[in-house]
Amino acid sequence: MTTAQTRASDDPRLLRIQEAAAEVGLTPRSIRYYEEVGLLEPAARSEGAYRLYDESDIERLRFIRGLRDDAGFSLAQIGQLLEDERARERNRERFRSSEDPRERRAILVDALDRVDRQIENLRHKAERLASMIDEAEARRRHLADHLAGLGDAPKATRKR
């Protein structure tokens, strides 16, 4: 029996790799590499095996790029974060399908532990950044004060 599946190649909301790359600011090579190391898989493949990405793939790619560029995480760390997310999903499933209150509680405690560790980790990074920002702002204030002390602008000081 032939399954008349959603014909991926027809859906205009699916992007080919170059379009997806342009959309999120990556290169096709990077996206393929992320797939190679298990960070994501395209939602579908065309008849001729072209990778096709849907909206959630795009979000995921944006997430990865953000962590890489903005937060400076390695792909391994990003993989860990994504893996944690999947683990949470699985745990929710386990939790829902469990009847034993002791087991349900154990699942929650486990999840709580992991989240705590993750928060600790992120906080550490954030604190380091915060103190760098503080220092920079202190310098900024110092400079601004000096500048104010010198009187105003050099050329056109007066506003008509």
Added chain:
Amino acid sequence: MTTAQTRASDDPRLLRIQEAAAEVGLTPRSIRYYEEVGLLEPAARSEGAYRLYDESDIERLRFIRGLRDDAGFSLAQIGQLLEDERARERNRERFRSSEDPRERRAILVDALDRVDRQIENLRHKAERLASMIDEAEARRRHLADHLAGLGDAPKATRKR
């Protein structure tokens, strides 16, 4: 056994590379590499060309390590930050040795611009991290609520 008196050549407060490495939690190789790419130079060399590090070198190495491990900066970025710091130092010098108010003002405006860009940069990273922390904390609260709803601990849950 001998009392291992770590006398470095002249000044006992100068550390050889392995001691410095142990002190800050790096390897000698890394320190040499940082020197190779221009991140620091040892305060002195012994008669036989051993690298000798003083207290300010150690601080600098700690700084580098912190940025690398905690904040996830690349060595190139760290180099940029250290370079900025040296540029600030030079600018202060230029500023002090200048008489012309217009030039002094220009120097300050320039410095202010650079600091602003740096702050912008750091803020971006910090915001990304902050939102990740928020999400994690939301999950944490959610889990904690569920846990509380299940009734209390299985064993000894007395908190202080």
Added chain:
DNA sequence: TGCAACCTTTACGTAAACGTCAATGTTGGC
């Protein structure tokens, strides 16, 4: 003075995160 435990430079090896061909297949408009 001897020598073990450091250190030096030089150089090749490696893992991560891609860049860049090359050979070949797919799509879609005319």
Added chain:
DNA sequence: GCCAACATTGACGTTTACGTAAAGGTTGCA
């Protein structure tokens, strides 16, 4: 049904940030 523009899977090249080994010099204690 043709063909330019895209895609595929290798496979090798590159940069960063070191690890590691080799060949030899230095230090300092016995």
